[in-house]
Amino acid sequence: MNKIEIQIELTQYLFEELSVDDKELILASKNALKLSHSPYSKFKVSCAIRLDNGQIVLGANQENASYPMCLCAEGTALAAVASQYHGRTIEKVAIHVPIDTPASPCGFCRQSFKEYETRMHKKFDYLLAGNTDIYCFQGIDTLLPLAFSSADLNS
Numbered sequence: 196m197n198k199i200e201i202q203i204e205l206t207q208y209l210f211e212e213l214s215v216d217d218k219e220l221i222l223a224s225k226n227a228l229k230l231s232h233s234p235y236s237k238f239k240v241s242c243a244i245r246l247d248n249g250q251i252v253l254g255a256n257q258e259n260a261s262y263p264m265c266l267c268a269e270g271t272a273l274a275a276v277a278s279q280y281h282g283r284t285i286e287k288v289a290i291h292v293p294i295d296t297p298a299s300p301c302g303f304c305r306q307s308f309k310e311y312e313t314r315m316h317k318k319f320d321y322l323l324a325g326n327t328d329i330y331c332f333q334g335i336d337t338l339l340p341l342a343f344s345s346a347d348l349n350s
């Protein structure tokens with residue numbers, strides 16, 4: 196028998212402690228909360244993605260009267276990157292919720308980030324932002340250890 200332990204590392208920041216670039220990304224994600232269409236859950240989530248050329252791409256959750264059709268904020272931003280900015284890679288992702296403690300992306304979104312990290316051959320930096328705290332970490336493996344990936348399909 197062999198016990199395997201997996202540790203994760205997050206850094207907690209206050210907004211004032213962030214770099215100028217990170218403040219800009221957090222403010223962009225906060226502003227993108229107004230793009231949320233969430234009349235059913237009344238829970239707004241937004242996402243701002245910084246590309247390798249510095250551009251910021253926005254997304255927000257889009258709900259539907261047919262509940263299972265709801266799109267998460269992260270998915271809308273990733274789809275915009277793939278469709279509107281083909282060839283660019285992602286540097287940093289900010290996910291914003293208008294509550295004090297940051298929310299963590301759902302399992303579906305974690306798996307989506309895994310796919311984009313794999314296809315862009317890099318780990319992204321992540322900022323999870325609430326009204327007061329901001330959690331930072333590198334690589335979606337932090338939230339999705341032992342992820343299923345295309346490497347499994349090809350081995």
Ligand code: THU
Pocket residue numbers: 233236238239240241255256257258265266267268269299300301304
């Ligand atoms: N939601 C996101 O946008 N991202 C997540 O990672 C988790 C949940 C949205 C979906 C739905 O519109 C609302 O939050 C409540 O679940």
